[in-house]
Amino acid sequence: MAVNWGILGTGNIAHLVAEDLRRLPNAELTAVGSRAQARADTFGDTFDVPHRHGSYEALVADPALDVVHVATPHSAHLEHATLALEAGHAVLCEKPLALNAAQAERLIDTARRHDQFLMEAMWTRFLPVMDDVHRLVHEERVLGDVHLLRADIGVTQPVDPTHRLFDPALGGGALLDLGVYPVAFAFDLFGAPDTVTSSAVLADTGVDAQCAAVFRYDDGTQAMWHASLGADAGRTCVLAGPEGRLRGTRAWWKGAPFELTRSDGATASWARPYEGNGYQFEAAHVMACLREGRTESPVMPLNESHALLRTMDALRAEWGVAYPQEA
Amino acid sequence: MAVNWGILGTGNIAHLVAEDLRRLPNAELTAVGSRAQARADTFGDTFDVPHRHGSYEALVADPALDVVHVATPHSAHLEHATLALEAGHAVLCEKPLALNAAQAERLIDTARRHDQFLMEAMWTRFLPVMDDVHRLVHEERVLGDVHLLRADIGVTQPVDPTHRLFDPALGGGALLDLGVYPVAFAFDLFGAPDTVTSSAVLADTGVDAQCAAVFRYDDGTQAMWHASLGADAGRTCVLAGPEGRLRGTRAWWKGAPFELTRSDGATASWARPYEGNGYQFEAAHVMACLREGRTESPVMPLNESHALLRTMDALRAEWGVAYPQEA
Known part of the structure; x- marks a missing residue:
């Protein structure tokens, strides 16, 4: 059964991740969200993404999603990962998990309160x-x-x-x-x-x-x-x-x-x-964690992201x- | 005109330097000194050194010498370089120049008081x-x-x-x-x-x-x-x-x-x-300094060894x- 991914942000990392998700047979890049509808549409056209949202709020409200990849700058991780967790999605958040440890704590608390999966996208660890x-x-x-x-x-x-x-x-x-x-x-x-x-x-x-x-x-x-x-x-x-x-x-x-x-x-x-950009390994790991019902990765645990x-x-x-x- | 070298010490560095002095047409390894006559003799036989001294005092008293290479451990540099300087020889002293900055100061003072050449043997700088x-x-x-x-x-x-x-x-x-x-x-x-x-x-x-x-x-x-x-x-x-x-x-x-x-x-x-161990370049530099009447190297100056x-x-x-x- 395919896992439906949404990408929050349309920058450089979002492009690389979108390319790599295509390499995973069970991954479906279902939705993309941007602050501007035009950017979401362009990204959607490029990567053949069916749902294109003109706001991050609209993206996380998309009921089709299983997991959201937060691909915005560090300064926005707390806000955007919180948005996705509170909307009931698993979250893979770009590195570092937040701007500082205090923000990371808030994010980790939110994930635990909502019993949602959260992982820092430290992709090199999964190579x-x-x-x-x-x-x-x-x-x-x-x-x-x-x-x-x-x-x-x-x-x-x-x-x-x-x-x-x-x-x-x-x-x-x-x-x-x-x-x-x-x-x-x-x-x-x-x-x-x-x-x-x-x-x-x-x-x-x-x-x-x-x-x-x-x-x-x-x-x-x-x-x-x-x-x-x-x-x-x-x-x-x-x-x-x-x-x-x-x-x-x-x-x-x-x-x-x-x-x-x-x-x-x-x-x-x-x-x-390997073929691709290298993000497919962390994405496969996230999907394995979700299949196993985990809310945290044993390879990139939240306490470590916090530390x-x-x-x-x-x-x-x-x-x-x-x-x-x-x- | 050949420069007459004496080596103070018969350890590993002394061997490497003795080998390299042979590569310099104007260098003559004239004397070696050891705390034990037997070690001086063995070293002398190995490297064809005419004067073999059974004490460092006897080595520095050798009137044939122009320059003494101090090749003993760091802890003895102050004592042995002082001995050679006070006996009126130029000194090339293994690195570091002394055990600490206070010892280096005393050594530099001695060299200046005796108007003798002194240089730290930072051989890699001369490659x-x-x-x-x-x-x-x-x-x-x-x-x-x-x-x-x-x-x-x-x-x-x-x-x-x-x-x-x-x-x-x-x-x-x-x-x-x-x-x-x-x-x-x-x-x-x-x-x-x-x-x-x-x-x-x-x-x-x-x-x-x-x-x-x-x-x-x-x-x-x-x-x-x-x-x-x-x-x-x-x-x-x-x-x-x-x-x-x-x-x-x-x-x-x-x-x-x-x-x-x-x-x-x-x-x-x-x-x-290059052929050899690499010590010939610093030795050639020392001889050039002596020919030019210098008491200090412009490439490895004493203030820098001190610093x-x-x-x-x-x-x-x-x-x-x-x-x-x-x-």
Whole structure:
């Protein structure tokens, strides 16, 4: 039986998700909602979506829907996910789950009160290659005790105060848009850090143009990462321990190879390429959760989304980065 | 006219330097000194050194010498470099110049009082590839304004409390032995940082088994680096800016390729391979300085060696890593 999806928002992510939903035999992209009917219609034409709504209220009122993908900027996640949950839908909400931990708490409360499924759309966690990484690192322990995770993510976005990424009102900045990935990567592998040290460079608009942090775990692991709106340092990741290292080559999350080098010099390399944009794996997981009657994902649980935001709140507080909604 | 070198110490570094001195037509390895005559003799036989001294005092009293390479552990640099300077020799002293900034100050004072040449043996700075990096980054500005330097260095040294690297009395720890390289790399490219944040994991002996830091410069550059005694994360470096990135592949300092990727996708790659261990370049520089009558290197000046140690002192203070000599 097909699951009926609605997409709230018609931006870049909405396009990528709409493409990927087509790859899932049991997913039906039934409805799209935009603030402007014309944008909903254009999107509907592009992706062959039968129901096109000219407001988010109309979208969530659509009785055909099973789950709503909230694809608006971070600053609007609380409002839009609340709207969908209160209308009785399951919600897959773009990352980060909300602008800050306080907003996430409200959202999680709403989901629980309405007994509805809610998940942060941390799509990279559901990539097939992540199963390999977990198995190699935690089960086969090919690296021994992991000493280090290093990850970087960057784009070369020309500085433009009017662009979403530089706009505090839209929750701009490198951390919430890009840093959330390495932060969630570290949480996925090692949990919440015991100590965090960090550094940021702010743009004129007050958001973090780039940031770097070291997470330290009491068992001796360190996770260091960097996120930048102005430079692309290679988009690689490395896990290292006394027995070897595991390296995700450039764009590993797009199916580029992972390389394992053991301390005795032996090497191995493999890739998990896929068709599409990579959002189909999280969507399939959401549908599996719904089939099983879950209100929460065991892979991307709500407490973890909340903890991610607590960590990101603490980082922003250190840097003096606050959004107008938080004043 | 040949420059007569003496090596103080017969450990691993002394061997590597002795091999490389042979590659320089104007360098003569004239003398070696050890605490034990037998070790001096063995070293002398291996490297065909005519004068073998059974004490450091006897070595520095050798009138044939022009310059002494101090190749003992960090904890002994002050004592041994002072000995050589006071005996009237130029000194090339292994990195770091001393155990801490206070010791470095005393050493620098001694060198200036005796009007003798003194330089920290930061050999990587003299590699031919570093000329390319400086030219590309600072003159040709192929990356635009550099946003990020990332470097990592690590070894997989089994934990052994009796090993030099884990011994506080010998100035052990990842920072002084390995971290000094990325710290000096950042100083070479950008100078002393305006802000430093860091994190370390301590071994049972109290030294830093691994450490990570982010240097922040007020112009918006960040330098993040990691040093580990227990894991090798790849030994690469990356410089990134809006116009592209420059990546030193594994063991770039041994002549492995540097790769330039411009933001338009164009790539270039080059290497500066060399014979030997790489210490011949700093030795040639020392001889050029001596020929020119300099008491200080313009490439690795004493104020910078001092500043490096001030930064490393501050890092160790944050981590609570102190050596017994500092009590």
